[in-house]
Amino acid sequence: xxxxxxxxxxxxxxxxxxxxxxxxxxxxxxxxxxxxxxxxxxxxxxxxxxxxxxxxxxxxxxxxxxxxxxxxxxxxxxxxxxxxxxxxxxxxxxxxxxxxxxxxxxxxxxxxxxxxxxxxxxxxxxxxxxxxxxxxxxxxxxxxxxxxxxxxxxxxxxxxxxxxxxxxxxxxxxxxxxxxxxxxxxxxxxxxxxxxxxxxxxxxxxxxxxxxxxxxxxxxxxxxxxxxxxxxxxxxxxxxxxxxxxxxxxxxxxxxxxxxxxxxxxxxxxxxxxxxxxxxxxxxxxxxxxxxxxxxxxxxxxxxxxxxxxxxxxxxxxxxxxxxxxxxxxxxxxxxxxxxxxxxxxxxxxxxxxxxxxxxxxxxxxxxxxxxxxxxxxxxxxxxxxxxxxxxxxxxxxxxxxxxxxxxxxxxxxxxxxxxxxxxxxxxxxxxxxxxxxxxxxxxxxxxxxxxxxxxxxxxxxxxxxxxxxxxxxxxxxxxxxxxxxxxxxxxxxxxxxxxxxxxxxxxxxxxxxxxxxxxxxxxxxxxxxxxxxxxxxxxxxxxxxxxxxxxxxxxxxxxxxxxxxxxxxxx
Numbered sequence: 001x002x003x004x005x006x007x008x009x010x011x012x013x014x015x016x017x018x019x020x021x022x023x024x025x026x027x028x029x030x031x032x033x034x035x036x037x038x039x040x041x042x043x044x045x046x047x048x049x050x051x052x053x054x055x056x057x058x059x060x061x062x063x064x065x066x067x068x069x070x071x072x073x074x075x076x077x078x079x080x081x082x083x084x085x086x087x088x089x090x091x092x093x094x095x096x097x098x099x100x101x102x103x104x105x106x107x108x109x110x111x112x113x114x115x116x117x118x119x120x121x122x123x124x125x126x127x128x129x130x131x132x133x134x135x136x137x138x139x140x141x142x143x144x145x146x147x148x149x150x151x152x153x154x155x156x157x158x159x160x161x162x163x164x165x166x167x168x169x170x171x172x173x174x175x176x177x178x179x180x181x182x183x184x185x186x187x188x189x190x191x192x193x194x195x196x197x198x199x200x201x202x203x204x205x206x207x208x209x210x211x212x213x214x215x216x217x218x219x220x221x222x223x224x225x226x227x228x229x230x231x232x233x234x235x236x237x238x239x240x241x242x243x244x245x246x247x248x249x250x251x252x253x254x255x256x257x258x259x260x261x262x263x264x265x266x267x268x269x270x271x272x273x274x275x276x277x278x279x280x281x282x283x284x285x286x287x288x289x290x291x292x293x294x295x296x297x298x299x300x301x302x303x304x305x306x307x308x309x310x311x312x313x314x315x316x317x318x319x320x321x322x323x324x325x326x327x328x329x330x331x332x333x334x335x336x337x338x339x340x341x342x343x344x345x346x347x348x349x350x351x352x353x354x355x356x357x358x359x360x361x362x363x364x365x366x367x368x369x370x371x372x373x374x375x376x377x378x379x380x381x382x383x384x385x386x387x388x389x390x391x392x393x394x395x396x397x398x399x400x401x402x403x404x405x406x407x408x409x410x411x412x413x414x415x416x417x418x419x420x421x422x423x424x425x426x427x428x429x430x431x432x433x434x435x436x437x438x439x440x441x442x443x444x445x446x447x448x449x450x451x452x453x454x455x456x457x458x459x460x461x462x463x464x465x466x467x468x469x470x471x472x473x474x475x476x477x478x479x480x481x482x483x484x485x486x487x488x489x490x491x492x493x494x495x496x497x498x499x500x501x502x503x504x505x506x507x508x509x510x511x512x513x514x515x516x517x518x519x520x521x522x523x524x525x526x527x528x529x530x531x532x533x534x535x536x537x538x539x540x541x542x543x544x545x546x547x548x549x550x551x552x553x554x555x556x557x558x559x560x561x562x563x564x565x566x567x568x569x570x571x572x
Contacts, residue, residue, distance in 0.1 A: 001326050005119075007324045009328070020517050026353050028061070029100050029101075029102060029114060029116055030055055030056065030099055030100040030116060031052040031053060031054050031055060031063060031099065031100065031116045032051050032052060032053050032055060032062040032354075033050045033051075033063050033065075034050065034051045034052055034053060034123060035050055035051050036048075036050075037049055037050040037065060039123065039167065040064070040103075040122065040166060042124070042165070042166050043166045043180075044166075044182075044201050044202075045063050045066060045079060045080060045182060045201070045539050046047070046066065046067065046137075046204060047065065047066055047080075048064070048065045048066075048067075049063070049064055049122065050063040050064075051063075052061065052119075054099070059119070060119035060120050061099060061117065061118065061119050062113070062116070062117050062118065062120050062169075062279045063114060063115065063116050063117075063283065063393055064083075064113060064115040064117070064179075065112050065113070065114050065115075065211060066080040066111055066113040066114075067112055068080075068104060068108070068111050068112065068113065069108075069110055070109045070237040075186050075200060075201060076201070078111075079182035079183060079201055079430075080103075080113040080182065081103050081113055081181070082181065082182055082183070082184060083113075083115065083179075083181040083182045084103055084113055084114075084115050086158075086181035086184045086442060087101070087115060087117070087179065087181050088101060090156065090158075090181075092147075092148055092151045093144070094144035094145060094147050094148035094151075094173075094175070094176065094177060094178060095148050095149075095178050095179070095205075095492065095554070096117050096118070096120065096169055096177040096178065096179035097117055097118040097149070097177070098115070099116040099117055099164050099298070100116040100117075101113075101114055101115045101116060104562075105435045108380075108426065111510060114405070117169075117179070117314065118171055118177075119171065119172060120169035120170060120171050120179075121169060121170050121558060122166070122168075122169055122170075123141075123165055123169060123170055123237075124165055124166070124545060127237065131547055134256075134428060135562060136287055136289050136320070136321065136322055137174040137289065137322050137324075137325070137405050138237060138238070138323075138403070139255075139284070139285050139287040139289075139291070140175070140176075140285075140287050140289040140290045140325075140504060141168075141170070141175065141176030141257075142148070142176070142230075142234060142285055143279075143280050143285040143286075143287075143290050144175060144176050144177075144287070145163075145176055145178055145230060145233075146276045146279040147232070147276060147277075147280045148178040148276070148279035148318060149163070149178075149226050149227070149230065149276035149279075150275060150276030150277040150280065151222075151276075152184070152226075153187070153223040153226070154274065154275075154276075154277075155278060157186060157187045157188070158184050158185065158186060158187065159184070159186075159222050159223050159556070160178070160180075160181070160183070160184055160226045160228060160229075161183040161184065161185060161202070161226065162180045162181070162182055162183045162184070162201075162202075162203065163178070163206065163230050163233060163234050163323040164180070164203045164206045164229060164232070164233060165182075165227035165233055165237070166180060166203070167179050167180020167181075167399065168180075168233070171328075172324060172328045173324050173325055173327070173328035173329040174322050174324040174325050174328075174329075175325075175329065176445055180492050182201065183201060183202070184560075187222055187223060188231025189347060192334075196210065199418065203229075205232065205242050206228075206229040206230070206232045206233070206242075206444060207225070207229070207243075208224070208225055208229075208266075208270065209245075210225075210270055212245075214386035217350045221241070221270045221271050223275075224270035224273045225270075226267060226276075227265050227273045227274065227275070227276070227279070228265060228270075228273065230250065230265055230279070231248070231262055231263075231265030231266045234254070234258065234261075234265070234347070235247075235248060235262065236256050236263050237360050238253050238255070238258075239252070239253040239254065240253075240406050243454065246267055246464055251263070255284070257283070257284040258284045258285075260284070261279060261282045261285070264279075265279070268548075272306065272490065281512070287319055288317045288320050289321050289322065289325050291317070292314050292317055292321065292325075292330060293330070294332070295310050295314065296314070296330060296333040296337070297514050298363055299311075299333075299335075299337055299343070300337075300510065303356070306557055307337075307536050308346045308347060311334075311337075311343060311346040311347055311349070312346065312349075314334075314350050315349045315353060316348040318350060318354060318452075323357060324522060325491045326354045326357065327354070327357070327358070327362075327438075328446060328494075330350075330354065331351065331354050331367075333345050334350055334351045335347075335351065335366075335367070335370040337368060337383075338351060338371075338374060339373055339374055339446060341369050342414045345381050345382055345384060345385025345386075345388075345451070347387075348385040348386065348388075349389075350394065351367060351371075352367075352389050352399050355367050355392070355393065356392075358519070360393075360395075360396060362511035363393065364394045364396045364398075367393065367396075368393065368397065368401070369394050371393065372397075372401055372405050372406060373387055375405065375406050375409040375410065376405075380416075380418065380421065382426065383413065383421070384420070384421060387410070387413070387421075387425065387427075388424060389430060390428050390431050390432075394431035394432070394435075396419075397432075397435060399435040399436070399437075399458075401439060402432050402436060403435070403436055404437040406432065407432055407436060407440065407444075410425050410428055411425070411444065411448065412425075412453070414426065414448045414452060415423030419455075419459075419460060420457065422452065422457075422460055423457070423460050423463055423544050425461060426448075426449070426452055426460065426461055426463055426464055426467055427448070427467060429467055429471060430470050430471065433445060433471040433473075434472050434474055436474075438474075438476050441471070441474055441475060441476075442475065442476055442479045445471075446475070446479070446483055447465055449467065449468060449487075450483075450487075452464045452467075453487060453490060453491070458494075458495075458496030458498065458499060459498070461491070461496060461499045462494075462496060462498045462499040462502045463502075465487065465488070465491040465494075465502040465506055466498055466502045466505070466506060468484065468487050468488070468506060469488075469502075469505070469507075469509050469510050472484055472506075472509075472510045472513055477513075480513055481514075483520060484510060484513060484514075485514065485518055485523075487527060488507050488510075488523070489522060489523070490508075490531075491503030492504070492507075492526040492530065497533075497537065497538055500530060500533065500535075501537060501538055504527065504530065504541045504542060504544075504545040505522065505541065505545075507527070507549075508544070508545050509551065511548060511552050516552070516553060517550060517558035519549055519553060520553055523549060524546070524549055524550075524553075525551055526543060527545050527546045528542075528546055529542075530542035531546055
């Protein structure tokens with residue numbers, strides 16, 4: 001970036017005109033402008049900010065436009081073009097993301113400088129509209145600006161010289177982005193002489209004493225100008241517009257932990273002011289959001305044990321983080337970690353906790369696709385975690401997804417050598433069967449459950465019986481009459497007491513599906529036998545279920561009597 005043609009911006013404005021043809025673009029931007037735009041408040045240049053839509057993916061974007069007229073000064077025109085060129089060549093997570101841009105030819109008397117960026121909101125507007133998100137997001141935003149300045153100062157050798165509330169924007173995740181590159185200048189040209197040329201465009205209330213007094217101190221550490229300006233920005237964010245330089249001494253309204261950081265940016269000697277890196281590592285700016293963001297960016301470098309610990313800590317912090325940060329920044333990274341980063345089941349808990357805050361449509365759009373792909377994973381821990389949490393997202397799964405992608409993957413668990421996997425695969429049928437076709441239920445699901453009912457693990461046999469009772473309503477009547485009767489009759493004789501209790505409970509819940517004659521001849525004998533079972537819990541449930549079956553038979557008997565009477569009286 002330091003070798004950019006506009007590196008000498010403050011030295012000779014006309015020199016930039018000669019180079020503009022190399023950057024000239026046609027009017028066909030990568031985004032459609034959707035409105036007439038609004039003025040960017042308090043900007044030294046008359047920028048308008050427009051809502052826009054990207055042509056490649058339809059996503060929202062922002063367009064900054066600067067109208068050039070015959071009366072536009074060379075300084076203003078060069079500054080607008082400098083903003084375009086600097087953004088075009090600089091990339092950093094805390095800098096405004098450039099998408100496209102255009103400027104008129106150098107000899108054109110009129111035209112527009114257009115800059116297309118990610119969709120953002122001016123910081124001043126965001127502060128006014130998001131008071132509930134300010135504490136966490138503001139600290140994180142300031143930390144991001146510190147990192148952006150360190151990047152400009154030490155990686156690019158550039159001074160920004162326009163750090164103020166007008167040059168900061170907020171994206172959909174609540175991240176602050178530094179823009180306003182109109183005055184960005186190579187550090188070796190940003191001394192007192194260079195800054196003097198920019199005086200008409202400087203935001204003077206954000207300028208340090210050495211600039212205001214035209215002092216040669218600015219020559220020694222020119223980037224310290226940006227650090228002073230950042231301190232002024234801190235005060236305006238928390239307190240309001242800076243009325244005079246003297247007001248900088250008043251720390252009323254600033255968070256107490258931030259006051260030492262704030263005061264360090266305003267030291268009279270430029271050499272004593274901290275660097276952007278120093279500021280970004282300050283504990284005062286180390287919020288939960290900053291920690292989580294940093295932790296996610298380093299997750300792929302950690303081993304399995306470290307990932308587990310980090311993801312558990314992230315899960316514990318979710319309730320304290322702003323929703324936009326969770327929705328648009330943390331969630332996508334967690335989904336990547338789940339699918340590609342080897343995070344396994346540890347990523348599921350924070351993903352689903354964030355998912356609880358989403359609308360049904362957003363959950364289906366953002367979370368379901370990644371989760372569905374993970375069902376095909378060969379990693380048993382990942383599949384185990386998915387099945388454990390299936391109840392939290394099953395309602396968002398479509399029948400097509402379940403039958404085509406999820407059920408075939410889950411069904412492999414019925415024969416798994418690990419009992420826990422067989423059991424979870426079985427229990428998932430309660431959530432999946434309502435979305436499966438009758439053909440799959442009657443053939444594949446019931447066949448698997450018949451096999452599991454003979455499993456060597458008593459708990460699996462017990463849960464098979466419970467599951468059978470819960471999915472009975474989704475089995476076709478012709479198949480249900482036979483399968484349900486056989487299944488429950490078998491379970492009533494299971495040597496595992498909880499299985500016998502499960503059979504009694506399932507029978508009580510599904511009595512409406514049995515013919516009275518089957519209840520009397522095939523079920524009551526087995527139920528009656530359990531009223532004298534060796535286990536007290538089985539006997540008690542046996543008595544309860546027997547009463548229900550007898551009541552069902554009494555009802556059937558009364559109905560038969562009515563039918564006989566009607567037949568004897570000719571139906572009348």
